Amino acid sequence: MTVEPTTTLSSTIARVRDLAEHVASNVRVQGWLSNCRSSGKLLFLQVRDGSGIVQCVVRKGTLDDDLFEALKRLPNESSLEVSGTVKADERSPGGVEMSVDAARIVGEAAEYPITNKEHSTGFLMQHRHLWLRSSKQAATLRIRARIIKSIRDYFDSRGYVCLDAPMFTPAACEGTSTLFEVDYFGEPAYLTQSGQLYGEAGAMALGKVYVFGPAFRAEKSKTRRHLTEFWMVEPEIAYAELDDVMDIAEEYIATIVSDVLADCRPELEALERDVSKLEAVVPPFPRMTYTEAIEKLGAAGREVPWGEDFGAPDEDYLSSTSDKPILIHRYPASFKAFYMKRDPSDERLTLSLDMIAPEGYGEIIGGSERSADLEFLEKQIAEHDLPRADFEWYLDLRRYGTVPHGGFGMGLERVVAWICGTQHIRECIPFPRMLNKIYP
């Protein structure tokens, strides 16, 4: 039911975030009721418009009595427009409030399932489409958007070309992880796990590129660090060697953190993030080889046999030794991808790197220098039992003007989780896709 206003709504529409600029003027806010408190002939409407929440004070008598009563009974998350004079007021949660002189109920809500009290994660995830309205979730999504802008700005301003890799692929890029199979006109095809190989083709054409898009992995992972659909940023740079790749990764991550600190203070505050932890993320980051990391783990009583990958608890230990991200390089070839270049000084090693985020957020970057050698890659494809025919185009990149090159992949949601201080990455993407979870 729509209740007509007793007076006209202001023609000046303002965003809650900007209300401080409108003190003493009459503006209209378009939003949703996040909560309502009443005290006799006063109503305190907490109105949310996506940019913030403002307290709107309604005095009985200033509006039509029917409208006043309707507002008093208005369920949370009903949509409404209010207008009135903006005032600075210390008693108001935002420091600014509106003295309402006109209002219109746009859509009265049914009883809203999410309350100010506790809810289980399972319940909130089932209502993800509504949970996004909560202040912490909205803050996380704003920071995610800022991080995406920072990523694009970083590469665009340094001569990289954004290169969109295909989502449908004929075969596995890395051959190991589980693939989502789709029916492609009667033939099997797969959703991409990584755009990297296409990024390499792009780097040979354009010099420096970055692939930015979703990746799909049908791993039956059930941890706070995994999604079946996640977003990945993959720069690929012609003529870059391992040390160049590490320098870029370091500068890039530091820039993202610095941009968020500069532009997202209210969001970080809403998330109760300890910003001093982020302010410490300044180059240079500690670097160690895989072998040095194994020794460090061994000295701490955590024996990992040389040649085996670290487990998540091992990574957490290593990251706990620094308040910055750490770079670990030169992993053994035994558990790394087929296309990585070997270390000329020790053929057992790859010229690879991982970056591990502080505070136990795990691996956020994995990358390497790629092998530029045709014969080596032919042998690797055979040894890894990969379908040679599907990789002929990739081998062409070595046949026609091969050069040293390298790059890395960054998992967006893991970076968002780390910067926001969010325990589980499912809250760092609007609609997470996880093992057995595809609704809503």
Place this chain on the structure above:
RNA sequence: UCCCCAGUAGCUCAGUUGGUUAGAGCACCUGACUGUUAAUCAGGGUGUCGGUGGUUCGAGUCCACCCUGGGGAGCCA
């Protein structure tokens, strides 16, 4: 895929050794209150105890299997 925990009102949970009619807070509804901050105060109980089968005189409670959710491992970004 493996290990651990949980499933009782719309939500979060309690429910003793198996024993009569199933309990609380919040949400919600009604009323009071001219400055509330998750407002407060008074009144109101809304239920296929996850499902199926079993043990028993009797099952929310015990057993088996299944389903769903949560935490962790492996794997990864």
